[in-house]
Amino acid sequence: MASWTWFHRLASPPSFFRLADRLAPWFGLLAAALLAYGWIDGLFFAPEDYQQKDAYRIIYVHVPAAALSLSLYMGMAVAAFVALVWRMKLAEAAIIAIAPVGASFTALALVTGMLWGKPMWGAYWVWDARLTSELVLLFLYFGVIGLWQAFEDPRAAARACALLAIVGVINVPIVKYSVDWWNSLHQGSTILKMGKPSITAAMAWPLFASLIGAYLLSGYVILRRLQNELLLRERGTAWVRELLGASRV
Amino acid sequence: MRALAAVFRRELRLALRSRMDWLLPLLFFVMVVMLFGLGARPKDPALAGFAPSVLWVGALLSMLLTLDRLFRSDYEDGTLEQLCLAEAPLTATIAAKLLAHWFLTGLPLVLLAAPLATALQLPDAGLAPLVIGLALGTPVLSLVGGFAAALTVALPRAGLLLPLLVLPLLAPVVIFGAGAVRAALEGLDAGAPLYFLAAVLVLCLTLVPWAAAAALRNAFE
Amino acid sequence: MNAASQPLALRDLALRRGPRLLFEGLELQLAPGEVLHLQGANGAGKTSLLETLAGLRRAAEGAIDGRPEAGGLHWLGHRNALNLNLSVLENLEFWCGLNGVEPAACLPALERVGLARLRHRLVRTLSAGQKRRAALARLLVSLRPLWLLDEPLDGLDRQGLELFAQLLAEHAARGGMAVVTSHQPLPPGLSGVRSLVLG
Numbered sequence: 001m002a003s004w005t006w007f008h009r010l011a012s013p014p015s016f017f018r019l020a021d022r023l024a025p026w027f028g029l030l031a032a033a034l035l036a037y038g039w040i041d042g043l044f045f046a047p048e049d050y051q052q053k054d055a056y057r058i059i060y061v062h063v064p065a066a067a068l069s070l071s072l073y074m075g076m077a078v079a080a081f082v083a084l085v086w087r088m089k090l091a092e093a094a095i096i097a098i099a100p101v102g103a104s105f106t107a108l109a110l111v112t113g114m115l116w117g118k119p120m121w122g123a124y125w126v127w128d129a130r131l132t133s134e135l136v137l138l139f140l141y142f143g144v145i146g147l148w149q150a151f152e153d154p155r156a157a158a159r160a161c162a163l164l165a166i167v168g169v170i171n172v173p174i175v176k177y178s179v180d181w182w183n184s185l186h187q188g189s190t191i192l193k194m195g196k197p198s199i200t201a202a203m204a205w206p207l208f209a210s211l212i213g214a215y216l217l218s219g220y221v222i223l224r225r226l227q228n229e230l231l232l233r234e235r236g237t238a239w240v241r242e243l244l245g246a247s248r249v
Numbered sequence: 250m251r252a253l254a255a256v257f258r259r260e261l262r263l264a265l266r267s268r269m270d271w272l273l274p275l276l277f278f279v280m281v282v283m284l285f286g287l288g289a290r291p292k293d294p295a296l297a298g299f300a301p302s303v304l305w306v307g308a309l310l311s312m313l314l315t316l317d318r319l320f321r322s323d324y325e326d327g328t329l330e331q332l333c334l335a336e337a338p339l340t341a342t343i344a345a346k347l348l349a350h351w352f353l354t355g356l357p358l359v360l361l362a363a364p365l366a367t368a369l370q371l372p373d374a375g376l377a378p379l380v381i382g383l384a385l386g387t388p389v390l391s392l393v394g395g396f397a398a399a400l401t402v403a404l405p406r407a408g409l410l411l412p413l414l415v416l417p418l419l420a421p422v423v424i425f426g427a428g429a430v431r432a433a434l435e436g437l438d439a440g441a442p443l444y445f446l447a448a449v450l451v452l453c454l455t456l457v458p459w460a461a462a463a464a465l466r467n468a469f470e
Numbered sequence: 471m472n473a474a475s476q477p478l479a480l481r482d483l484a485l486r487r488g489p490r491l492l493f494e495g496l497e498l499q500l501a502p503g504e505v506l507h508l509q510g511a512n513g514a515g516k517t518s519l520l521e522t523l524a525g526l527r528r529a530a531e532g533a534i535d536g537r538p539e540a541g542g543l544h545w546l547g548h549r550n551a552l553n554l555n556l557s558v559l560e561n562l563e564f565w566c567g568l569n570g571v572e573p574a575a576c577l578p579a580l581e582r583v584g585l586a587r588l589r590h591r592l593v594r595t596l597s598a599g600q601k602r603r604a605a606l607a608r609l610l611v612s613l614r615p616l617w618l619l620d621e622p623l624d625g626l627d628r629q630g631l632e633l634f635a636q637l638l639a640e641h642a643a644r645g646g647m648a649v650v651t652s653h654q655p656l657p658p659g660l661s662g663v664r665s666l667v668l669g
Contacts, residue, residue: 084463139417146413150404153488159467160400163460164414167396170456171418174449178421181442182428236489255567259556266555327549333526335568336541342568469526 011090013230014239024223031216038210046203055119058112060207064214065109066130069137070172072102072218076144077169080162090226092158093233095165096148097225101218103141110134129176129183136175140168154233252337253345260349271315271353278311278358282365300369301379301430305423308358308383312390313415315354317408319346319398324468329402333466340458343465347395347457355387375430378439382426385446392453393418399464421449476536477501478523478616478647483532485518492518493668494531502615502645505638505663507656514669516651517548520618523649541569543616548624550605554594558585558604561593562611571612579610583633598625609637617641617648623656631657 010016042060049056076098083091113131114124125131144161151157234240264271285303289296323329332342362383363376371379397414401407425442433439477499484494492515500506508516521527523534524545537543552561562576580586583603593601602625609617617638626634635657638648642662650656656663 143414178424182424327547327551331551
């Protein structure tokens with residue numbers, strides 16, 4: 001059991017708070033650097049796509065946002081599982097620290113997807129499989145956030161949200177499959193068939209950088225939100241009073 | 250087994266004593282379909298194309314009306330505490346309650362669907378997939394809805410939250426249910442989506458009673 | 471009554487409601503035949519402690535030893551757990567069905583609490599005191615070693631109080647244990663009553 005003590009120490013709110021305080025600036029700085037490189041290079045210097053011209057450049061925002069929308073939902077579900085099984089306070093706080101960040105990236109992925117759709121498909125919204133499942137994912141996030149806000153007691157709220165997030169994560173692949181199936185039934189009229197576009201290194205590097213940068217950015221925001229959430233939940237405990245007393249001087 | 254029978258019998262007895270509670274959602278279903286028909290041009294051939302989705306969404310909405318009070322009166326009068334502490338496991342009690350809920354609200358929708366579909370000029374080829382799909386899908390609505398109702402039972406204004414929780418989870422059911430009908434109308438095989446609906450039903454049957462029991466126990470803390 | 475010989479022991483119990491600590495370090499022993507009268511101001515955590523004893527709520531810290539299994543205790547919450555649209559007898563029979571108790575036990579229990587004549591009336595039509603009596607009838611359809619009663623005296627008239635005192639005395643005499651919250655003093659004539667004031 002000795003090997004677990006570090007884990008328990010890490011998961012206790014005060015020590016995690018301190019760790020997050022040390023880590024968050026690094027996340028923030030690296031995210032800023034990578035995103036600055038990725039977006040400046042991607043938007044201004046990367047070569048033009050011969051088919052989509054400059055419109056393709058939206059992938060430098062769209063792809064990271066879409067990747068994060070799913071990854072963060074998975075992360076939230078893992079936190080939910082830990083919160084339910086081990087009743088760990090840190091995991092409970094993590095659920096609600098993640099949810100709005102995930103919802104924001106999902107919304108960003110949807111908006112950029114629609115903006116991209118206009119020049120590509122000729123319409124802002126087509127019932128494309130990926131766009132549609134992203135919309136359902138956004139509603140799943142809203143469900144967790146709405147449920148959270150309806151509860152007064154944060155622990156009861158966290159457990160309710162945890163159950164919903166887990167049921168939701170089982171639902172995500174079903175939604176994806178069903179939308180794919182439904183779309184294949186109707187495909188043809190609107191969707192421009194695009195073969196898998198091969199991508200040159202000059203396009204790929206900024207994309208890769210903005211992808212990692214976006215992950216780090218969400219890491220930064222989530223760490224800060226977690227710190228807030230922990231302070232709020234643990235207000236009145238000795239360590240919070242000590243911390244606030246020290247910073248107030 | 251006796252406990253399950255006791256729960257089921259109690260639900261039916263209560264439903265008999267307040268008939269409006271389960272008749273009104275059915276009336277609502279009929280009215281939604283009727284108003285949709287009235288909103289279209291008379292004898293519009295396009296009506297048949299929309300019939301599957303209208304019927305499925307109507308069923309979903311009328312089911313939604315019944316969810317809020319699924320566990321609420323038991324929570325408010327203290328029966329839920331007795332259910333949690335009874336010898337019979339809570340998962341079994343919930344399963345019996347949801348079975349009764351489907352029997353009272355889902356099954357009548359299945360029975361009403363065929364006449365309403367003909368009113369919307371759905372061709373005969375679509376009738377069987379529609380009814381089979383509803384028979385497989387409405388229990389899923391009861392189960393998923395029951396889970397959401399259990400999550401929100403301690404909240405005073407759950408009625409506003411329930412659609413947000415339930416509808417995205419049920420998107421696949423609508424897609425497969427309405428899709429089966431459309432596939433049949435286009436001469437494709439309606440079997441695949443129906444099998445998928447059946448798989449979703451089995452998944453919900455195994456998962457929901459436990460998730461709902463955990464959610465109900467959470468209501469006390 | 472099988473588990474009556476097992477005492478109930480709370481060790482270093484702490485309860486929390488939301489962010490608020492209700493109490494901590496509670497140590498308590500309850501032996502067979504003893505009745506514990508829980509007192510305390512509103513919000514002191516009486517109901518929360520009772521819920522924790524029942525297993526409806528988790529303790530923040532500490533442990534409870536000797537708690538009976540599911541179906542080994544009687545719970546009477548501050549709400550009666552009676553559906554207003556069912557008759558007294560239907561409510562009681564439903565409870566029996568949930569707990570594997572023979573429904574034949576219902577009529578004697580209702581006679582004992584003085585509701586045999588009203589057994590086919592809908593609960594909706596009963597007075598508050600009659601509803602409380604109907605809830606008390608549950609305690610009589612099956613013998614269980616531990617009673618957890620939240621404000622059982624609410625709404626009872628003088629005869630109701632006497633009846634309750636008799637039922638509780640008989641329960642203690644059989645070696646049963648009870649934890650009772652009440653703002654009023656418990657009816658006189660009970661032996662083995664201990665008091666605990668929370669907060």
